[in-house]
Amino acid sequence: MIRVIDLSKSFGALRAVNHLSFEAMPNCITSIIGPNGAGKSTAFNLIAGTLRPDSGRVELEGHDVTGEPAYRLAKLGVARSFQITNLFFGLSVLENVRFACQSLESRNRFLTRLDRLSAPVRRATEILEEFGLDESADQLVGNLSHGDQRRVEIAICMALTPRVLMLDEPTQGMSPAETAEIDTLIKSLAGRVTVLLIEHDIDLVMNISDHVIVMHQGRKLFEGPPNEVRASPAVREAYLGAEHAAA
Numbered sequence: 001m002i003r004v005i006d007l008s009k010s011f012g013a014l015r016a017v018n019h020l021s022f023e024a025m026p027n028c029i030t031s032i033i034g035p036n037g038a039g040k041s042t043a044f045n046l047i048a049g050t051l052r053p054d055s056g057r058v059e060l061e062g063h064d065v066t067g068e069p070a071y072r073l074a075k076l077g078v079a080r081s082f083q084i085t086n087l088f089f090g091l092s093v094l095e096n097v098r099f100a101c102q103s104l105e106s107r108n109r110f111l112t113r114l115d116r117l118s119a120p121v122r123r124a125t126e127i128l129e130e131f132g133l134d135e136s137a138d139q140l141v142g143n144l145s146h147g148d149q150r151r152v153e154i155a156i157c158m159a160l161t162p163r164v165l166m167l168d169e170p171t172q173g174m175s176p177a178e179t180a181e182i183d184t185l186i187k188s189l190a191g192r193v194t195v196l197l198i199e200h201d202i203d204l205v206m207n208i209s210d211h212v213i214v215m216h217q218g219r220k221l222f223e224g225p226p227n228e229v230r231a232s233p234a235v236r237e238a239y240l241g242a243e244h245a246a247a
Ligand SMILES: Nc1ncnc2c1ncn2[C@@H]1O[C@H](COP(=O)(O)OP(=O)(O)OP(=O)(O)O)[C@@H](O)[C@H]1O
Pocket: 011, 014, 016, 034, 035, 036, 037, 038, 039, 040, 041, 042, 043, 083, 200
């Protein structure tokens, strides 16, 4: 579904992403893990069109989409959430999801007669039910728990009926219980959509990932199925090394 070929990006002298190559198979969960500063978010930004690579290629279903701007990639079916929650906090849950549904209409009619909004509202209501948010429909997003805000964010991405869903640390700052819920939610989406997931915590992704890419200092350190990643001495060392450095 997505093929990344020899992708590189530097910020000044820092090689944030260094000759990265990998593939994400259709309707599977591919996770990118690695210690702080490994280059995970930068890799995401290069794939999703937020940043342009210095060199290398990104292919979506065999088509070269390198350097395509984010809005074009969104139109091609790539939806992403950001590491920092990116919602309209002063609007209700339903309105946040409704805007996403409306953006799929042939023209963006944000100033439209209320009676013409029934289709997006109906669609948004269905999505809220599916994501277990129906009881929070009228609450302001700013008043929700962190976990529910993340849930709204994923609901918004899915409202865009994407083919590829990119999630950057969706469980950041969550309690273990909230994390488990989001894991279950993400797992339930696989099969319908290709998921590209960034996670910080190795253990957390092991249950839900089909394939894991481990990044370290901009490079791909290892890739394979979760059990092989867990068993890899190089991966363990990278994580322990990062912990020692932080200590
Ligand atoms: N816009 C930027 N300008 C300069 N340096 C940057 C920029 N974005 C990222 N970096 C640097 O590039 C390196 C990789 O950062 P990146 O955010 O991709 O890491 P990450 O793996 O997502 O880390 P984290 O787990 O902390 O989110 C870091 O050293 C970071 O400081």
